[in-house]
Amino acid sequence: MDDRVPPEVRRTATEIDTMEIRGAATIADAAARALRTQATESDAADAEAFRAELRAAARALYETRPTAVSLPNALRYVLRGMSSTTVEGLRQNVVESADEFCARLERAQADLGEIGANRLRDGDTIMTHCHSTDALACVEAAVEQGKHVEAVVKETRPRNQGHITAKRLDELGVPVTLIVDSAARRYLNDVDHVLVGADAVAADGSVVNKIGTSGLAVNARDRGTPIMVAAQTLKLHPGTMTGHTVDIEMRDTAEVVDDETLAELGNPTVKNPAFDVTPPRYVDAIVTERGQFPPESIVILMRELFGEGTSEPWAE
Numbered sequence: 001m002d003d004r005v006p007p008e009v010r011r012t013a014t015e016i017d018t019m020e021i022r023g024a025a026t027i028a029d030a031a032a033r034a035l036r037t038q039a040t041e042s043d044a045a046d047a048e049a050f051r052a053e054l055r056a057a058a059r060a061l062y063e064t065r066p067t068a069v070s071l072p073n074a075l076r077y078v079l080r081g082m083s084s085t086t087v088e089g090l091r092q093n094v095v096e097s098a099d100e101f102c103a104r105l106e107r108a109q110a111d112l113g114e115i116g117a118n119r120l121r122d123g124d125t126i127m128t129h130c131h132s133t134d135a136l137a138c139v140e141a142a143v144e145q146g147k148h149v150e151a152v153v154k155e156t157r158p159r160n161q162g163h164i165t166a167k168r169l170d171e172l173g174v175p176v177t178l179i180v181d182s183a184a185r186r187y188l189n190d191v192d193h194v195l196v197g198a199d200a201v202a203a204d205g206s207v208v209n210k211i212g213t214s215g216l217a218v219n220a221r222d223r224g225t226p227i228m229v230a231a232q233t234l235k236l237h238p239g240t241m242t243g244h245t246v247d248i249e250m251r252d253t254a255e256v257v258d259d260e261t262l263a264e265l266g267n268p269t270v271k272n273p274a275f276d277v278t279p280p281r282y283v284d285a286i287v288t289e290r291g292q293f294p295p296e297s298i299v300i301l302m303r304e305l306f307g308e309g310t311s312e313p314w315a316e
């Protein structure tokens, strides 16, 4: 990591890398706050040095995990706010844009929740995969509307983010049935919706989310269960409009099997992809704070929000 990156930013970067901070929206929020801290604590001698420090911090955060596009979208939002020619002015710019970013994220999630809740009827059961704050915002809003919702929660190996979902749903008063991932098809007949989040949504409407989402979606389509993706516009991937593909993170194999067991098994090759891509034809609706969209038309919203493309200010 660059020497100019201060300890607070390093700590956030490490926590994102080790998944103490995880989930696309939470990562974006933490990254914006880290840039804010960098700005308030910087003792840069001039505006150019200040900008260089912020770029180095953004780069350190950017290099933690490659898949959730909310991370570069957050960094871009905050860095683009820097317009002043003085250190004090730039500091103010970063603080304001980071605060604005975090407030917008929270508002977007609440608005998305209201929209998503309209798809859930009183008495419905959902099936979840991983832990998504955007997806849970829909359930929370439905519960606030007085609807009774139940949930079948997939544990989501290898990191068991389903446990976080189960706990959060319990706090909302939603009865939970926890299942192993391979039992999903068995229970799809019992649910009214599959409800998942997204780390990135591509211009063609493909949804990048926790590994196992695509298999779940294919099974759900086979059973006729609608698949709803809750993804605020922060998850839209502007680079995919100009042909970039989304990088799928491969994580440490120790998450899957420990070294001792691995040796006992004769040291097989282990693969641990963290995400997969669900083609648009398996997704019924992408729910954003700007409304819900069939996946094929999400590109219209992307053009409206990002124009035809975007650059990476930390690489300038």
Ligand code: RUB
Binding pocket: 022, 023, 024, 025, 026, 068, 129, 130, 131, 132, 133, 134, 135, 161, 196, 197, 198, 199, 209, 210, 274
């Ligand atoms: C998290 C994951 C979540 C999305 C959406 O993966 O795949 O479904 O990030 O989450 P990981 P949110 O645990 O590997 O970070 O809706 O909270 O942004």
